[in-house]
Amino acid sequence: MFDLAWPWLLLLAPLPIFLRLLLPASPPADTALLIPFFSRLAALAGRDKQPVYRLHLRLLVPALIWLxxxxxxxxxQWLEPLRTLNPDGRNSMLAVDLSASMLTRDVAGSNENRFTITRTLLLQLLDRRPDDRFGLILFASQAFLQSPLTFDHDSLRHWLHTIEPGIAGDNTAIGDAIGLGIKRLRDLPASDKNLILLTDGANNSGIMPPRTAARFAAREGIRIHSLGIGEAGNGNQDGPDLALLQDIAWLTGGYYLHVDSTASLADAIRFFDNLPASNEPARTRWQTRELYHWPLAAALSLALLAGLITLAGSTASRRREQRQ
Structure with missing residues (x-):
């Protein structure tokens, strides 16, 4: 679809005409030699009048260049629709635990470690929600932002395939991860503030206590949906602190789920599908291609061609005068 980003600039098209009408004419020369028979001399020299097409070119070429x-x-611009976003598209930050304990293999019915199962769940989430916008927070001894909210699911898949437990330390800073999620979500509409927390441990690192961070999230209207991965622990690094994760979800009005077997993996998919959706109307994403360089190149080429023609005509006239 063709479009103009700044159509109001087209109002400048008649500007040369207004300048011609409003500006005073150039004053005549102070001294001039008046020859009453100048028309005869011009006729004898063959310069009494110019061809009509030259007069047209003198007016049309500058006008065309200006336009x-x-x-x-x-x-x-040329606008190409990428896709129409469904009105139930969500905006969610994914906070993924990368502590060393995520390498533990204790999910009943599976030979994969906790992190591999977590990654599989998130990849399925990206496949099932192509119109959702996700961000990625990674945390262990400290939390850091890997990706802001984006529709680019290919980049998110790339990060999920390249990260490994232990790259951010061996401990678990759940409170700091929530605090970073608050910072990235606080300016969104209330219906869009979802933080999905996936962890297998208890909070044993970081500055902010998790329950305090959850209360701050609740004040900002952010819902935290917590998933405990692996067999339950007892407030240590052996497994997820289920009481803490339940409190975090309850304080913010979010959902809680414990994933400790292959049977609960199906519940995790339904868990994702039941998250609160956005109330925004359907909208279309557009890809914009700028086309201004085409008329600009045409104007420059036309000006260059007119200049070359004028130069060639002047050169030919001087040669004729030298021969005479």
Missing amino acids: LLVFAASRP
């Missing part, structure tokens, strides 16, 4: 420049300045 092309004005059209280029209005930024013509």
